[in-house]
Amino acid sequence: MSLTSSDNKFYSWLDDRVGVSGFIKAAEKKEVPVHKQSMWYYMGGIAMVLLAIQGLTGILLMVYYVPEISSAHSSVLFINTQIEFGWFVRSLHSWAANILIFILFVHMFSAYFMKAYRKPREVTWFSGMALLGICFAFGFTGYLLPWDEIAFFATKIGLDIAGKTPFIGGVIADLLRGGAEIGQGTISRFFLIHVILLPIALFAVAGLHLLLVQLHGMSEPESFKKAKKKKYEKFFPDFLVKDFMVWLFFFNLVAGIVALFPWGLGPEADPFAPAPAGIKPEWYFLAMFQFLKLLPPHIGPFEGEILGIAFFGVLALVLFVAPFIDTGKSKAVSKFFDVYGILFTIGFVGFTVWGMLD
Ligand code: HEM
Secondary structure, eight states: OOTTSTTOHHHHHHHHHHOHHHHHHHHHHOEEEESTTGGGGGHHHHHHHHHHHHHHHHHHHHHHOOOSTTTHHHHHHHHHHTSTTHHHHHHHHHHHHHHHHHHHHHHHHHHHHTTTTSTTOHHHHHHHHHHHHHHHHHHHHHHHTTOBHHHHHHHHHHHHHHHTSTTTHHHHHHHHHTSSSSSHHHHHHHHHIIIIIHHHHHHHHHHHHHHHHHHHOOOOOHHHHHOSSOEEEEIIIIIHHHHHHHHHHHHHHHHHHHHHSOOOOOSBOOTTSOOOTTOOOOHHHHHHHHHHHHSOSEETTEEHHHHHHHHHHHHHHHHHHHHHHOOSSOHHHHHHHHHHHHHHHHHHHHHHHHHHHO
């Protein structure tokens, strides 16, 4: 008797009440194209698993973390040293956050180069970009919470840079800082944003993203569309079983990294101490940070950093509007976006590595 047969009493009970057979039928109908670039279809699923790890470890961390400047650092130290497997949960949260952002870059660029943003997946693309923004915000707000030296000064630099964003930057930086200097106001705001506002936004936008992926199915690259013989595999169970294997690999990879390289905790932040040399933001903000460092204080009548931030904004905007311009009707436009993507990736990786070595 199969698990989903009508003779299975539990299955029939559940189906009458929740309609599971509808979901199973839809999953059985879904097919995934098989071609040389199929491996990129696993990236979104890996992001989902890493998000689940973040949710679970985040809830566990909240049990002991205290969002007050007098106790934040000691509460993280307590988690690290006194709680059974506390170091593991905290390291898992920090490492998985970084690996998630890396995977999101891979997911974004693979979708970009496969032209998956074209009709009818424009909103899938925009919701993906929003998810990337939300994950950046998770990273930025989470970084301050342990209230160690690097966190404090990196946040200071981050808020100073954000404050220079033309028009809206000043207001946003003041709102986030919650006072003239980084202090209790900042930690309260960052904590609230990190554990309430961003999770709500993430649930809503990720829900939309995943719904659209189901609605449109997987995109097919041009080479596949033109191929005479097209091969597909069933999503359920064939692709899903492979998905599980990839997830299992990632679980082991992350657990291995966490066990070998537990996440550190620096000395407690002292707002009155001078900034230590070589303070850098998280690696995913490094490309912009490194680029801004190169600029002179003034370029013509403008402040160098303001021009630099505006320039970065335009670079990102081109990625954002790609679905409107590269609609697939013009070969030249398509080529332009290919070249743009390659240059963007080289520039981003180059500046990030430079920032790490500098
Ligand atoms: C928390 C973040 C995200 C999650 C959990 C997520 C999840 C997924 C999943 C499960 C899929 C289907 C499988 C796949 O193609 O990998 C998918 C597809 C897609 N995602 Fe994401 N994604 C996220 C972020 C992003 C970002 C940052 C972008 C780009 C800006 C993006 C753009 C797309 C597009 C265009 C597709 C359709 C791909 C196709 O049909 O070939 N997603 N996403």
